[in-house]
Amino acid sequence: MVRVENLTKRYGSFLAVDNISFAVQRGGVLGFLGPNGAGKTTTIRILSCFHPASGGSATIGGYDVFRQSIDVRRRVGYLPESTPLYPEMRAREYLQFRGKLRGMSRDERTSGIRRVAERCWLGSFIDRPINQLSKGMKQRVGLADAMLHDPDLLILDEPTIGLDPTQIRETRNLIKDLGERHTVMLSSHILSEVEQICDQTIIIAAGKIVATGSPQDLRDRFSEQGRVVAEIKAEHKDIEEETRKITGIQQVTLADANGWVRTTVSAKAGCDVREDLFKLAKEKNWALRELRREGATLEDFFIKVTAEQQTVRAQ
Ligand SMILES: Nc1ncnc2c1ncn2[C@@H]1O[C@H](COP(=O)(O)OP(=O)(O)OP(=O)(O)O)[C@@H](O)[C@H]1O
Ligand SMILES: [Mg+2]
Numbered sequence: 001m002v003r004v005e006n007l008t009k010r011y012g013s014f015l016a017v018d019n020i021s022f023a024v025q026r027g028g029v030l031g032f033l034g035p036n037g038a039g040k041t042t043t044i045r046i047l048s049c050f051h052p053a054s055g056g057s058a059t060i061g062g063y064d065v066f067r068q069s070i071d072v073r074r075r076v077g078y079l080p081e082s083t084p085l086y087p088e089m090r091a092r093e094y095l096q097f098r099g100k101l102r103g104m105s106r107d108e109r110t111s112g113i114r115r116v117a118e119r120c121w122l123g124s125f126i127d128r129p130i131n132q133l134s135k136g137m138k139q140r141v142g143l144a145d146a147m148l149h150d151p152d153l154l155i156l157d158e159p160t161i162g163l164d165p166t167q168i169r170e171t172r173n174l175i176k177d178l179g180e181r182h183t184v185m186l187s188s189h190i191l192s193e194v195e196q197i198c199d200q201t202i203i204i205a206a207g208k209i210v211a212t213g214s215p216q217d218l219r220d221r222f223s224e225q226g227r228v229v230a231e232i233k234a235e236h237k238d239i240e241e242e243t244r245k246i247t248g249i250q251q252v253t254l255a256d257a258n259g260w261v262r263t264t265v266s267a268k269a270g271c272d273v274r275e276d277l278f279k280l281a282k283e284k285n286w287a288l289r290e291l292r293r294e295g296a297t298l299e300d301f302f303i304k305v306t307a308e309q310q311t312v313r314a315q
Contacts (some may be wrong), residue, residue: 001026001143001155001183002047007056009042016042018207024200026152027178031198031215032187035306039207040187041081046159047185048078061152069100071283074102077151081158082141091122091141094130098145109148116144119174136167143171147178154178156186160193172197203302205309211301219298227294228267230277231260233287239263242284246276260289 007019017039024030034040045051047058049069058065086094092113099109117126120140125133130141139159148153152222159175160168172195176197177182189193194201195215203211203218211218232239236254239261244254248271253264267273274291281288 002058002060002185002311004043004047004058005056007046007058008054009039009046009051010054015207017046017053020204020209021056022202022208022209022212024183024185026183027179029175029184029186029197029200031190031194031201032185032204033191033201033302034187034204035189035190035310037206038189038204038306040189040204041157043204044078044155044185044187045052048076048155049073071212074149075152077146077149077154079142079146079154079156079159081161083138085130085138085141088129090129091133091144092125095126095145095148099148101241104148104149112148112150113144115150116147119147119178120144121170129260136163139163139167139171143174152182154182154184156184156188158187160188160190168193191302195298203305205306208309210305210309215298218301221301228273228277229290229292229294230263230265230281230288231257231290232263232281233260233289234284236261238284239286242280243277246273246280247271248273264294 004023005021007017007020008015018041032040032043033252046053047060047065048064051071053066054091060072061075063075086097089097090147095113095116096109099112104112116122120143122140122144125137130138133141139162143159146156148279156175160171163171172193175184175186179197179199186198198215201211201213201215201218202233215219239254240252243249243263243265248267249265250268255262255264264275265277272293274293278288278291
């Protein structure tokens with residue numbers, strides 16, 4: 001559905017998107033995840049034909065984003081970061097106006113507005129002036145607009161930002177639902193959102209893709225490098241010295257815990273050091289009251305990979 005190859009965007013000498021490539025299959029919800037300033041909006045604007053790129057190529061449904069922008073726009077619905085609506089228009093008038101701009105006939109507009117009003121729960125506020133609507137309602141009008149021409153691909157830039165918890169939940173359910181019939185690409189920096197609604201994830205940081213996979217894949221990949229926590233009664237320096245001798249240990253952190261020493265060790269991927277720690281405690285005759293593997297979360301993974309990339313860019 002979407003194919004991006006070596007896409008680059010410079011603002012002056014600043015490289016906002018740095019040679020990224022990815023493909024999105026038809027159907028399902030793809031999460032484009034990254035911290036502030038990662039390049040999410042820039043990439044999305046390029047894909048929705050709002051921005052030219054500085055290099056590379058992108059196609060949507062086989063159409064070239066740069067050379068066949070009319071065909072691309074026909075197939076893409078785009079919800080920008082802040083929805084630009086005309087405040088003096090009523091929501092219905094706005095949707096009529098947008099439908100006309102897209103070349104939809106009167107009948108197509110009428111049936112299209114009925115369909116999106118229902119899907120986005122516009123209810124009676126469809127006949128109210130936009131400047132009287134709350135932020136969440138405006139967001140729904142924006143989403144209704146993006147869906148009006150029944151596009152194959154919906155690109156949503158932070159669709160739940162600024163909404164209240166109920167609306168966030170409803171919007172997430174709606175997006176999940178939309179993923180059954182359309183292809184949805186959404187940007188977010190909210191990990192739990194991506195975990196809940198996305199089938200696939202692309203993590204971008206400082207203009208580069210740092211990881212791709214399903215939320216579960218990413219979590220598994222990170223948990224291979226999980227930490228082990230042990231609570232031991234012994235001298236700090238002895239624990240430090242002896243644990244560092246265990247094969248595969250990368251980092252040891254010690255902290256006092258009511259007369260015990262909470263020892264957190266991280267080991268190389270694939271090394272489970274619990275047994276070695278147990279044997280060590282037994283051999284040294286240290287009391288051991290806890291020994292467990294700390295499960296990694298997607299948040300741990302996100303923080304790790306994005307921090308690494310930001311450090312690379314700063315160098
Ligand atoms: N018009 C512009 N001129 C110059 N620099 C820009 C412009 N638009 C974006 N940038 C820079 O490009 C980088 C990427 O911005 P972008 O808006 O794509 O980030 P983002 O991932 O969408 O972040 P956020 O989560 O804050 O929305 C940022 O460093 C930003 O300052
Ligand atoms: Mg953005």
